Amino acid sequence: MLLLAALLGSAAPLAAETQVITAARMVDVLTGRMVAAPVVVVNDGRIIAAGPAGSIAVPAGARAIDLGDLTILPGLIDMHVHLTSDPRLGGDRQLRYVRSFQAVIGVAHAAQTLAAGFTTVRNVGSDGYDDLALKQGIEGGYVPGPRIVAATHAMGATGGHCDTNQYPAEFDFPRPGIADGPDAIRGKVRELHRRGAEVIKFCATGGVFSSGTSLGAQQYSQAEMDALVAEAHMLGMKVAAHAHGNSGINSALRAGVDTIEHASFADSTSFELARKSGAWFSMDIYNDDYILAEGAKNGVPEENLAKEREVGLKQRQTFQAAHKAGVKMVFGSDAGVYPHGQNARQFAKMTEWGMTPLEAIQAATVNAGEALGRSADVGAIAVGRFADIIAVRGDPLADVSILLSVPVVIKGGNLVKDTR
Ligand SMILES: [Zn+2]
Structure with a gap:
């Protein structure tokens, strides 16, 4: 029991x-x-x-x-989770709940994640500092859960993947991680750091679950990414870049980010840049199976499912090519877009697409510890x-x-x- x-x-x-x-x-x-x-x-x-x-x-x-x-x-260590998200609440369904509901379900998800053998997670984006609340509750012994490395609010450009775009102005939901221009971005990094963020997550390109963004499109300029990464590193924080399209991936790598999340359309230039900078790829190559099977039932709009169909297979092929090219890999599942506690489903996908079992396990242990800058601990x-x-x-x-x-x-x- x-x-x-x-x-x-x-x-x-x-x-x-x-x-x-x-x-x-x-x-x-x-x-x-x-x-x-x-x-x-x-x-x-x-x-x-x-x-x-x-x-x-x-x-x-x-x-x-x-x-x-x-x-x-x-x-085990999962470098990309959203403990406060439930995949069954797709599209507008989440609007039926009060804000603090997300923190409450995060408690259940943290327990499921720990029971699945994941003793450390990096939570790359949540609202209202819920990830910090979870971390405090777990560290205080109030609720069970993994060690949490918290990004707090995901940063991004106005109208980008990390903004809320699908509603008319009368129903605007301001996202506290949005900042535009190098100076404002530096200010936002400092603010999140002051509030307790341990890693900065930002959206370098469009994404699957946003409205009006295209996967390939870059969303911060090179100057904006340079400012973000320089500021975060100066404050001793790592940077995780959500990036599907290759121009956004390559700009993020040139800026010196520590991990590329998704990396779907990474190309040989990206592989070379990653090898040179020492950046890690964190590729969520299992969840496509879940999203395409359950998304419509979960209320995910067709616009988003169409983008998942565009990216799923391509991302797996890129994973195989990146691994073959010697790009360093960590384990990141994006649990939250599929059920928490099923993080380990991704291991078999990683071996199916070219890794040995040992390499897949190392991605979720020693590599992840190193990418977190926490090799002394985990x-x-x-x-x-x-x-x-x-x-x-x-x-x-x-x-x-x-x-x-x-x-x-x-x-x-x-x-x-x-x-x-
Ligand atoms: Zn994510």
């Missing part, structure tokens, strides 16, 4: 003790090897030793968590990092789809799920 309730009010006492976790196998994402009979020693929520049995001194009096014949691997079962560990039945390096079923989740040394 779920032990998520164990988190409520008791996170600190549980994590403070020393634990010894043992299992049959461990995926070492740093070396790419499977380690037999691993021992992981945890103190105060962090890993203080990890390696094969015999190589690790087990401290006396430590609490044992023996995971038997399971395989352990690092807690992304591997290694000394110093948080004891964020999941366990699965079987060998995920042989069949990555077994990550769809995660019976054990440990976050910061706390056993938050155990359905063995």
